Amino acid sequence: MADAVARLRLLRTTGVGPVTYRQLIARFGDADAAIAALPMLAARGGGLAAQIADRATIDREIAATTKAGGRYLFIDDPDYPRLLAETDTAPPALILRGDAALMGRTCIAVVGARNASAAACRFARQLGHELADAGATVVSGLARGIDTAAHVGAIAGGTIGVIASGIDIAFPPENAALQEDVATRGLLIAEQPPGTEPRARNFPSRNRIIAGLAIGTVVVEAAPRSGSLITARIAAEAGREVMAVPGSPLDPRAQGCNLLIREGATLVQSAADILEQIRPFDLRSVRSPIDPFDAAPPEDASDGQRRSIVGLLGPVPVGIDELVRQSHLSPAIVQTVLLELELAGRLERHAGGRVALA
Template sequence: MLEDTDALLLLHAAGGAVAPRRALLDAHATPAAALAAGPRAWRRQGLDADQRRALRHPDGAALARSRAWLQAPRRHLVGWHDPDYPALLRRTASPPLALFVAGDPAVLWHPAVAVVGSRSPSAGGRDNAGDFARALAAAGLAVTSGLATGIDTAAHEGALAAGGLTVAVLGTGPDVPYPRANAGLHARIAAAGAVVSEHAPGTRARPEHFPSRNRILAGLALGTLVIEAAQRSGALITARLAADAGREVFAVPGSIHNPLARGCHRLIRDGAGLVESAQEVVAAIAPVAAALADALRSRLATPTSPATTTAGSVPGVLREDPDSQRLWQALGHDPTGMDRLVSRTGLTAAELSSMLLHMELEGRVVVEHGRYSRKG
C-alpha cells in the first residue's frame, strides 16, 4: 500500500473537481486506503473518467518533484483528512484538497486578518497597509495576504517589522515567488510564518489561479481588510468571498477623487465596516477570535471552564486537563517555537495552537516571531 503522502500527492495531481476527491478521503481512513479502494470506489464518490485515468497512470515526474520539495526542512503537505487542516478553511464553500506549506503550518490556525488591495496603490495607501499590518500584528493577529506588489507587499512587510506572524497565499506553487521581485520576501515569510499554496511545487503563474487563490486567502482569515481597490479588482473578489463565508469585511475610506478608493466606498455601501484604525478591526475581530478558540478547544475536547489552580498550573483551566498543564509547564519566559513545544509535550501542532490561542486571548501568553512565552 502506498504511503499516505504519496497517495495524497496522487489524489491532488488527479485534478478536476475537488469535492469528489474530498468525499473519497471522507469515505476512507487514510489517503492510501482511498487510493487502494480502486476505480469502482472512485467512481462511486464521483471521480470522473479523467480523474480515474490520472490515478491509474500518474505523472511520475510531477510526483518526484513534489516528493523532493517535501524532503527539505519546514516543508509540509496538509490534506483534507488531516486533523491539522485549518479549521476556518474547512468551513468554507470550496476548501482545497490539500495545502503545500513552506514554514509553520500551525500558523494557519492562528486568528488572522487578510489585508488586501491594489497592486499599484497610492503612497498613502501603501503607508496605510503597512501601518494597519504592524498594528494588527502587534495586537496578536496574523496578517494574511497574497505576496503581490503594492498593498500585499506592504502588509507582509508591516507584519514582519512588528515581529508578528504573516501568511502568504500564492497562486503559484509554494516554491515559485510571484512576482519574482518578491523572492526575498517569500523566503522571509517562509522562515517566520507560512507560505501556502494549493498548487504543486513548480506550478507557474496562470491568470485563473489568482481569483481561485483568493478563496483560500479569505477562508484562512477571520476578516478581510481592503485598503485601496478600484471598482473591479481581485481585492473585491476576496472581500466578496469573505462575506460569503460569513467573515467580517472592512474597508478604509479615501478621497472621492481617488479612483482607488471607489472599490472601498462600494464595499462600505454594501455593508462593509468603515474603519480608520487597526484598533477598530481588532475590536470587531476579538469576540470572533474568542469564539474560534472555544470552538477549537471543544473540537479537541479541551475544557475551558475556570477552576481553582495550584502553583505552577494554568490559571483558568481545570486541574483535570493534563494537556493544558503539560503545555504550561513546557512554556517558559524565553520564547519557544512550536516544534520545540511539540517535542516537549507530545501534543500535535493543532492541539497546541488551540491551547496557545486561548491562553493568548486571555493574556497569559505572548507570541513574537512565531515563538511563545509566558506573559509577565
C-alpha cells in the same frame, strides 16, 4: 507515506477538485478505494475515466517539495486551520514553509490594489505592524502594492503569505526576498505543486485560501473589479467579517472600497477599529476540530434520475439547492450525479456552490 501518495494521486487527478475530493473520501473511505472507483463513476457520468496521476509523478512532486523546504498538511490533520476547513472549497492539501502555529492565532486578511497609492501602502504597512503587535496574524497574497506593505509591516510579529504558484516560485520576481523572509520568519502557503508558474486561473483559488484562513478581511484600496473584491466576496459568502478603508471618490483606486462600504462592509480607519470588529467572532477559532469527511451516506442514482438532473443543468450556473428542489430528489442522489458528471468532464463548479454543464 503510502497514504499521502495515494491522497496526492487522487488530488492531482484531472477533474478532482476540493469538493469532489472530499466527497470521494467520504464515500469510499480512503484515497486508494476512491481511485479504484474513478473509472466506474466517470462512465456513469457519460465520459472517459479521468487521467490519474501515477506514482512516479507524485514521487517527483514530494521530492521537489522537500527540496524546497516544504511539507504537506492534509485537511484532516489536527493542525489544519479550522476556519479554512469550514469552507466548502477548502484545499485538501496545503504545502507549507515556516511556522504553522501562526494559523492557530486570530488571522486577519489585509488585501488591496497592486498599483496602490503611496499613502495607502504606508497605511497598510502601519495596519500590518499594529495588528501583528496586538497578537493577530496578518494574511495576504504577496502581490505588489498593499499585500507587500501589509507583509512588511507584520513580518516581525506574524504574517502568512499565500501564493498562486508552487512553493518554489517567487512572484512577482521583485518580491523574491520578501517571500523568502515570510517563509523564514512567518509562514508561506501554496496549494499548487512545486514548479507551477502563477497562472491567472490560480489567483482566485489563492484568494479563497486568504479569505478562508481569516476571521475578517480588510480591503485598503481596490478598483471595482479587482481581485481584492473577489477576496472580500468570498469572505462574505463564508460568513466572515468584511471591512474596508474609505478613500477619496476622486481616486479610482478607492472606488472598490467605497462600494464595499455602501454594500454593507464595515468602515475601518485603524487597527483598533479592526480588532474591535472581529472580537465578538474570535471564539470561532478555538472551537473543537471538525470532520472534513463527515457526509450523509451516498445514494446511487438510476438512469432516469441522472437524466432528470442533467436536464436541469445548462451553461448558466445554478445552485445545488435549486437542483434538489426542482428534481424532487434527495441531496445525496443529486450530489452523486454531480460527482459523476464532474469526473466525466461534463460539469464545472462555480463560486457560491453553483454548477453548470461544461
